[in-house]
Amino acid sequence: xDTMISTYTLQVYWWLLVSIIGGFFVMMTFVQGxxxxxxxxxxxxxxxxxxxxxxxxxxxxxxxxxxxxxxALFAAFPLFYAVSFxxxxxxxxxxLFFFIIQAVSYEYRKKPNNLFGERFYEWMLFLxxxxxxxLIGVALGTLVTGGHFVRNxxxxxxxxxxxxxxxxLLHPFNLAFGLMLVFLSRVLGSLxxxxxxxxxxxxxxxxxxxxxxxxxxxxxxxxxxxxxxxxNGYRYDPKSHVVSAATLQYLxxxxxxxxLLAILVAGVVSLxxxxxxxxxxxxxxxxWYAALGTVMTVTAILFDLGINYTVFYPSLSDLQSSLTIExxxxxxxxxxxxxxxxxxxxxxxxxxxxxxxxxxxxxxTKKEIESDPHHY
Amino acid sequence: xxxxxxxxDWSRAQFALTALYHWLFVPLTLGLTFIVAIMETIYVxxxxxxxxxxxxxxxxxLAINFAIGLATGIIMEFEFGTNWSNYSWIVGDIFGAPLxxxxxxxxxxxxxxxxxxxxxxxxxxxxxxxxxxxxxxIGSNLSALWILVAxxxxxxxxxxxxxxxxxxxEMQNFWDVxxxxxxxxxxxxxxxxxxxxxxxxxVGVSAWYLLKRREVKFxxxxxxxxxxxxxxxSLYMLTTGDQSAYQVAHTQPMKLxxxxxxxxxxxxxxxxxxxxxxxxxxxxxxxxxxxxxxxxPGALSFLGYHDLQAFVPGVDDLxxxxxxxxxxxxxxxxxxxxKAVATLKAYKEAKKSGDKERxxxxxxxxxxxxxxxxYGYLEKPEDAVPNIALTFYSFHTMVGLGTWFLILLILTLYxxxxxxxxxxxxxxxxxxxxxxxxxxxxxxxxIVAEVGRQPWAIQDLLPVGMAASNLASTSVMxxxxxxxxxxxxxxxxxxxxxxxxxxxGPEEH
Numbered sequence: 001x002d003t004m005i006s007t008y009t010l011q012v013y014w015w016l017l018v019s020i021i022g023g024f025f026v027m028m029t030f031v032q033g034x035x036x037x038x039x040x041x042x043x044x045x046x047x048x049x050x051x052x053x054x055x056x057x058x059x060x061x062x063x064x065x066x067x068x069x070x071x072a073l074f075a076a077f078p079l080f081y082a083v084s085f086x087x088x089x090x091x092x093x094x095x096l097f098f099f100i101i102q103a104v105s106y107e108y109r110k111k112p113n114n115l116f117g118e119r120f121y122e123w124m125l126f127l128x129x130x131x132x133x134x135l136i137g138v139a140l141g142t143l144v145t146g147g148h149f150v151r152n153x154x155x156x157x158x159x160x161x162x163x164x165x166x167x168x169l170l171h172p173f174n175l176a177f178g179l180m181l182v183f184l185s186r187v188l189g190s191l192x193x194x195x196x197x198x199x200x201x202x203x204x205x206x207x208x209x210x211x212x213x214x215x216x217x218x219x220x221x222x223x224x225x226x227x228x229x230x231x232n233g234y235r236y237d238p239k240s241h242v243v244s245a246a247t248l249q250y251l252x253x254x255x256x257x258x259x260l261l262a263i264l265v266a267g268v269v270s271l272x273x274x275x276x277x278x279x280x281x282x283x284x285x286x287x288w289y290a291a292l293g294t295v296m297t298v299t300a301i302l303f304d305l306g307i308n309y310t311v312f313y314p315s316l317s318d319l320q321s322s323l324t325i326e327x328x329x330x331x332x333x334x335x336x337x338x339x340x341x342x343x344x345x346x347x348x349x350x351x352x353x354x355x356x357x358x359x360x361x362x363x364x365t366k367k368e369i370e371s372d373p374h375h376y
Numbered sequence: 377x378x379x380x381x382x383x384x385d386w387s388r389a390q391f392a393l394t395a396l397y398h399w400l401f402v403p404l405t406l407g408l409t410f411i412v413a414i415m416e417t418i419y420v421x422x423x424x425x426x427x428x429x430x431x432x433x434x435x436x437x438l439a440i441n442f443a444i445g446l447a448t449g450i451i452m453e454f455e456f457g458t459n460w461s462n463y464s465w466i467v468g469d470i471f472g473a474p475l476x477x478x479x480x481x482x483x484x485x486x487x488x489x490x491x492x493x494x495x496x497x498x499x500x501x502x503x504x505x506x507x508x509x510x511x512x513x514i515g516s517n518l519s520a521l522w523i524l525v526a527x528x529x530x531x532x533x534x535x536x537x538x539x540x541x542x543x544x545x546e547m548q549n550f551w552d553v554x555x556x557x558x559x560x561x562x563x564x565x566x567x568x569x570x571x572x573x574x575x576x577x578x579v580g581v582s583a584w585y586l587l588k589r590r591e592v593k594f595x596x597x598x599x600x601x602x603x604x605x606x607x608x609x610s611l612y613m614l615t616t617g618d619q620s621a622y623q624v625a626h627t628q629p630m631k632l633x634x635x636x637x638x639x640x641x642x643x644x645x646x647x648x649x650x651x652x653x654x655x656x657x658x659x660x661x662x663x664x665x666x667x668x669x670x671x672x673p674g675a676l677s678f679l680g681y682h683d684l685q686a687f688v689p690g691v692d693d694l695x696x697x698x699x700x701x702x703x704x705x706x707x708x709x710x711x712x713x714x715k716a717v718a719t720l721k722a723y724k725e726a727k728k729s730g731d732k733e734r735x736x737x738x739x740x741x742x743x744x745x746x747x748x749x750x751y752g753y754l755e756k757p758e759d760a761v762p763n764i765a766l767t768f769y770s771f772h773t774m775v776g777l778g779t780w781f782l783i784l785l786i787l788t789l790y791x792x793x794x795x796x797x798x799x800x801x802x803x804x805x806x807x808x809x810x811x812x813x814x815x816x817x818x819x820x821x822x823i824v825a826e827v828g829r830q831p832w833a834i835q836d837l838l839p840v841g842m843a844a845s846n847l848a849s850t851s852v853m854x855x856x857x858x859x860x861x862x863x864x865x866x867x868x869x870x871x872x873x874x875x876x877x878x879x880x881g882p883e884e885h
Contacts, residue, residue: 071453074453074475075472078469096450097859099447114869114873153543153724156465158845164847333546334469358496
């Protein structure tokens, strides 16, 4: 039943799905961005409540997308799950730590007798939005800069540094990637707040922050994009699977697949167009252009890192241990079963869209928050 | 070796910590989502605003509990990678699928409609809101289904085959994995016991109001809904518990022996209604395992094999073998396993050097011993025995409490129906104090399931020592303490917030 589709096709399909989920996750980090802008945009308590509630209605979706990203990697590329999570241990554990603290903070912040006080939970939201997102960027950066792992012929692996992933923090590209995500999330966060909240003061400040954060985000993005495109990277021989150094592999992939390049360019343009619409045309729905642009850009970047016989996770300790979508993937059968399950994706997206629309039909106002005893 | 033992111990400790904390929050969510859905249905049917207020109150309690369950859940998923990376590779091809499906089918449903349930009262129609509440309940229970499919597979792996080229187990039949009898039963037992816990929670909180002589109407109505739901679930839970024992007898006999402290197998084996184990008892020493015991003869044979006369093997039979009942000794299995390990290695080497003939021969020999590959990673036969005292006491506490809950729910429901519950203050006190007991029973259940499975991460297939990530044990120790402090802080905050909300009462809603 499942022999019609080649294993390689399934591997590429799943790499694409993982890239898309990654794209959606980065887009959804507007929640984290908003969390870090709580005090910048909210000068009074009721303004801050308004912002927390705007974000609080979406945080679970972001969280779920992150879990889905992990789950898809586990099912489709279990060797990456094993090698990276089990090796860059401190890095991933730190990411988890900075996401757990988010989950309770919305619910507990305003509740009486919450043990640590309101400010504590606001700090947790801030740390999740800054350190949490930054570390995710660092971890994603290692897809280009590589990791210190060795894998034996039983495919069991171990890390060769005692810092278990913290060494990734020493690489300027990883740092830039992390910072870029933080500022992108703040750009998206300001755009979302500008879109969803009906309060002139907050909206005015949101445009202000949007401008500032865009000015920091853009050079970081240019650096990251330029770095990736100028890297040589590694590729593997499709027959022998031997890994070797390549020349401008990531750029080469874009040139080999003009459609992918087009998505990347369209994504960047859409992101910038969204920012432009908000800053210069004061369009409320500018967020959606930026959001769509983010999904497209991130998907196009992640996808580029693994296709066309590119090594998507180079090993710095033993080149032949490096991971590719072919050697890290699940079996043909599992990929096929999961591909059938993936047909549910449009349904899931459809109900998320429908619910989102009906919930955000009217903009959020202070009045609504005050009249609802269930607010965050 | 000492390093490996320390590493495995810390890795297990961290996973147990996460799982036990996670399970403090999940069962209440699984059951309470249904209870609020039932209450909201009554509201929509009758249009009685009072039911809306009641629904909203229990939803507030649910929300406080929900977030922290989510937080601890994400760590569990990722800990399979961070702390059990060999596991992630060796069985990830099977195990990863239910986890990914859980995310796609269940988590998005939960998180999307959760927002509607809480913030959508005035934004969507009454019917749409009710539908959302039901979808949250269905979503959270669907997520339980998939994670228990994964857990059931760990207890009784099927539908896969070992691929020597990739050195992992690969899925052969998805339906075998999904409809694994162990998984189906585990799901039913876990969710029904979760409904019982949530019911006991609602009944206990309502009992507290009645003891304080406040919110009388609210409390009585809540008891009727919750106790009826709980009673039905409780009866169902008993049948699934019975099924579980049958499953365990057939697929994890060592676990069953540990659950009953049965060392020497026997026909007409009994169940220990009450017993204290001799702490000095060792397998094979011939001593009586019990200092005191009260036994129901034949009951274990019946439970495990649905036959009063059936032979139930004990720890000694399983460990040292029993010719009469055709049970191979663990040492024999270890010897077979070592051959499997060696022939697999030979196959790998032959393949590397390009010697096809030698590879083929090695592979044939490997297939002959393959069944016991997991045993090849055990050091000595005694390693195959789980912690008997922990398994035994956990199991008996769980069963005893489960029986008590059934009695309690019958009593509360009866006296509430005849409107005499306020006079029966001892029942109210008992109901209040049964809230923590419900949590104890749940944690004990997991200890039986997971400790009883040791030393296996995957029964007979992969021991925990082989499954762990190759890390420095101090790294795992550091994260263990970090998470222990964080979870404990969050738990205290949760309990404080929840008790404050309960004390404030439903009037504010």
